[in-house]
Amino acid sequence: MSEAPTKRARRPSGGRESLLETAVGEFIARGYDATSMEDLSRAAGITKSSFYHHFTGKEALLRAALERAVDGLFGVLDLPGARDGAPAERLRTIVREQVRVLTTELPYVTLLLRVRGNTETERWALERRRAFDAEITGLVREAVEAGEVQAGIDPALAARLLSGLVNSIVEWYRPGRPGTATLPEDVVAATFTGIVPAP
Amino acid sequence: MSEAPTKRARRPSGGRESLLETAVGEFIARGYDATSMEDLSRAAGITKSSFYHHFTGKEALLRAALERAVDGLFGVLDLPGARDGAPAERLRTIVREQVRVLTTELPYVTLLLRVRGNTETERWALERRRAFDAEITGLVREAVEAGEVQAGIDPALAARLLSGLVNSIVEWYRPGRPGTATLPEDVVAATFTGIVPAP
DNA sequence: GTCTATATGGCGATAGAC
DNA sequence: GTCTATCGCCATATAGAC
Structure with missing residues (x-):
């Protein structure tokens, strides 16, 4: 490979599929409306902003x-x-x-x-x-x-x-x-x- | 009766029981978390403040x-x-x-x-x-x-x-x-x- | 018992650096 | 792909006049 390695991400979230799985778990535990993007981010181990990079919204x-x-x-x-x-x-x-x-x-x-x-x-x-x-x-x-x-x-x-x-x-x-x-x-x-x- | 009539309330809500019935209907229609005190007040025909007079909160x-x-x-x-x-x-x-x-x-x-x-x-x-x-x-x-x-x-x-x-x-x-x-x-x-x- | 006005905080979502 | 910082909005709840 001639490409230089890209900068290492600080906390890889595991991609859309993994994030979806985490989010669904939170939705079920607390109810969709009672679950905030902050809750989802915390459960996934990334920030709200990072979550918005993978999904356009809740x-x-x-x-x-x-x-x-x-x-x-x-x-x-x-x-x-x-x-x-x-x-x-x-x-x-x-x-x-x-x-x-x-x-x-x-x-x-x-x-x-x-x-x-x-x-x-x-x-x-x-x-x-x-x-x-x-x-x-x-x-x-x-x-x-x-x-x-x-x-x-x-x-x-x-x-x-x-x-x-x-x-x-x-x-x-x-x-x-x-x-x-x-x-x-x-x-x-x-x-x-x-x-x-x-x- | 010797008492003077009390000032007429502008929009009588019908008491706690009636307000509870209205609120439960809204909770079921939208879900508890998705229903705001504003929603409840509107459905009952009174303001949020008036609702808080009858119930301490949601x-x-x-x-x-x-x-x-x-x-x-x-x-x-x-x-x-x-x-x-x-x-x-x-x-x-x-x-x-x-x-x-x-x-x-x-x-x-x-x-x-x-x-x-x-x-x-x-x-x-x-x-x-x-x-x-x-x-x-x-x-x-x-x-x-x-x-x-x-x-x-x-x-x-x-x-x-x-x-x-x-x-x-x-x-x-x-x-x-x-x-x-x-x-x-x-x-x-x-x-x-x-x-x-x-x- | 109702109202207007407001305090306070958390929400979804975005900007922009690294 | 992640972060910090922040915007604008709406939530619950309260203060105080009528």
């Missing part, structure tokens, strides 16, 4: 994080097992894979599920969530109409309760926790046969 | 709201049907009545479920929530040990999924919605026989 960080979560969720709907086959079976696949995405992309999905709609970015995220939920509702309805599941309760209500149950996992799941491997199938079981089924 | 408002939610939830555990009888039957009662409290005290419980733990008040609320959840977990465990429900999944996991399903109702329920009357029993059914049970 909302850009949120946007990047939410896009990752949305991509993960919609990726589930594109899986073969989610597109082909009987409605009830597709539903099984989606629930199982949604749990998997939720645990592997935990911080990003957690952030997505807490968005309130204060900014354009947040409203975009809410719209994407609604679109995802609408897919689930449609699928539950199909399963009921095909007679594959009992029509005891309204399909729209069933879809809401299902999403609520699955999404609530972000409130307590932590990586490496015992039972992680069986969690997706346990959630499928709870969905189709009950959380505390009679013997 | 956190006092939060405290009052969270206390109401916590009182409602723990009131469920004190009901006769929640204290006496077989574990599975007590669980049924609690789920049904928790749904009822959740819908009647909707804004207050919604706020409780969104608390992050940034202030002393919020940490107190989180501690109360944990105590409530511990009661549910214990009850599920009793029901499993008594053989009243299937021991397919871990009781602790079942309790978490159950709480998640029930609590998620605040995300979509609105007063007067069709199906309100049957909601508590529908949730009980979903809990014990599945959200989308096989025929």
Whole structure:
């Protein structure tokens, strides 16, 4: 190499990806609005100004994080097992894979599920969530109409309760926790046969 | 009356209770941290200063709201049907009545479920929530040990999924919605026989 | 019980040196 | 790519008149 070495940076932050990861962790711990750029900088070990060198602002960080979560969720709907086959079976696949995405992309999905709609970015995220939920509702309805599941309760209500149950996992799941491997199938079981089924 | 009429207030705010109700609505719409005292004042139709005459500050408002939610939830555990009888039957009662409290005290419980733990008040609320959840977990465990429900999944996991399903109702329920009357029993059914049970 | 006016501090964001 | 220094704004909260 004929180039002279560039001046050594004082505290390398590890690039955009690493900063995003740190920021998302702070957003989750304190809430997006309650987290200041000062908080983020301190957690990343650099100054506010340096942080602004990597992201144009606080909302850009949120946007990047939410896009990752949305991509993960919609990726589930594109899986073969989610597109082909009987409605009830597709539903099984989606629930199982949604749990998997939720645990592997935990911080990003957690952030997505807490968005309130204060900014354009947040409203975009809410719209994407609604679109995802609408897919689930449609699928539950199909399963009921095909007679594959009992029509005891309204399909729209069933879809809401299902999403609520699955999404609530972000409130307590932590990586490496015992039972992680069986969690997706346990959630499928709870969905189709009950959380505390009679013997 | 011999007293002279007091000077007419320019814009009567309707007292503490009414202001609290307004504030909680704003907190839910925008999030607690994103809501300013200016926002609250505007929504109530008075100035910031006037608001401070009724509540010592923003956190006092939060405290009052969270206390109401916590009182409602723990009131469920004190009901006769929640204290006496077989574990599975007590669980049924609690789920049904928790749904009822959740819908009647909707804004207050919604706020409780969104608390992050940034202030002393919020940490107190989180501690109360944990105590409530511990009661549910214990009850599920009793029901499993008594053989009243299937021991397919871990009781602790079942309790978490159950709480998640029930609590998620605040995300979509609105007063007067069709199906309100049957909601508590529908949730009980979903809990014990599945959200989308096989025929 | 309401108001106007203001104190005080932290916020997101930028300028410019190294 | 990092830093120090600072801008302009809006936040919570208070003082004191009516």
